Amino acid sequence: MTLRELAVASSAKTLETLRGDIVRRYEELSPRLQQVAKYVLENPNDMALQTLAVIAERCEVQPSTIVRFAKTFGYEGASDMQELFKDEMLTQAPSPSYAERIRQFSRRAGAAGALAPQDVMHEFADSNILALEHLKSSVRKADLERAVEMIAGASAVYIVGLRRSFPVASYLAYALRHVDKRAYLLDGVAGMLAEQSTMLTSKDLLIAISFQPYAAETVEIVGSTREQKARIIAITDSRLSPIAAASDLVFEIKDAEVRQFRSLTASLCLAQSLVISYAFDMEKRGRVR
Template identity: 40%
Template sequence: MEVAELVPTDLDTLKDHIVRRYDDLSPRLQQVADFAMAQPMLVAVETMVTIAEQANVPLSTLSRFSNAMGFSGFSSMQAVFRDHYFNRPRDYKERVRKARNEAEFGPDSAAAIFHDFGAANIEAMEQLQITVSPQKLDRAVSLLEGAETIYIQGMRRAYPVAFYLWYALMKSNNNVVLIDDNGGMLSPLTRLMGERDVLVTFTFSPYAPETTDVIDLAYQKKVPIIAITDNQMMEQGNKMDVCFEVQEGDNLGFRSLSCSVYLAQTLAVSLMCQDSV
């Protein structure tokens, strides 16, 4: 007998729910899913009429989408979005603004850029703290703990975070492999991956084709995949066993890696704590 899936009670779980069911939704319902994933704040604060207008769907489609996600109606689904944003810390901008006003430096000075990067990273990390659910963290650590070998992969901008996680886990009792293409070793390193292992991948837009290939290979081999990415609705999002969506701080077109490193540290130290029990 099929076990009924629990109704999501937090936004992180609901987003996972949407990604898993996305391919089975009608085009109209996918339209609502796209809007909800791209504009969660608007879903939290706007009226049903406004949301329907901005998503360019009839009111009834919002109700059908809510039902498809397991809710009794749109208001009960919207409550999940509202709970998420009503608990969001809101005083960081005022603190940074005050610091900049009290200091005498130009808008393009190193001090101004320093404060702007700090503000962007503080906002991103505070957002991440209220976005990631404890259940998802526990699931990721459980997969890592049960793996015979942990494969870690990230290319280009994501490579420093992948390398950091590999370095951190080298201190644990786990078998850890950093997948990179140095010396043409990408294929030999991935050839031995199996379903008793786990792949941790870091991938950000524009997504590196090397990472896309590794994810596809792991999925074909039934290797559990833990992903840290900037868009859970990416093309391969439904192949992930655990997917952490991070929105990094951005200043002058330069995106940070603070949130990704924060998650990598959390996973590494949590796994080490499990190993010591």
């Protein structure tokens, strides 16, 4: 078999397989290739539509680094890898990538200079609309249904989300209790987070929420929960998040960010959707009074 044939045989044949390969091998990559990996995962439309020079500039690496990345995953060159992204785009309705729309929005917002309170509100509203549209198009029906099944099948649901993630975690605990689901918020009051997490058993479900910069405590809880054989749903901002690899199901959420202030609108929308879907499912089965 020739070197070209070996490369083709070892390369991923679908984009989903390539994404899985990147996540699995991420820690093995050099810092530069890790930089490319993050860009490839987060900017699929750019990978399909842009030239190698543009991708390299946005990724802040040399074009040769993109080529090296492609060869690392078994492709003869970057163009062969890009074909997977083009094929996926052909099966979907064409639309600007989320990253590109955010870039356009940021350029418009940055040109506005000093803003009145109403202008600030409009910026946040517009940015959150983009985030919610991305949520609608990126979260898969099968993943939502699987998450509801996992909640329904769990003896109890434990939720952890610290610092910026805390509002999402506290909402989930509050809302699940109101639909008669045993739910416990791991809030770490009095430094008891580790002790709280020891209550989890293999029959339970952990929902972990964490965004950059990832809370080390949440990562530790996910790791210990994996050892206890409990199932885990992660709500995070990247497939390369440290809580993603150990999780059974990952929701990758891109919340709005305006002038370095981050919103939680999309994450809360997902949380509410999961709780209400679970409630409807229980009502259908006659389990909710």
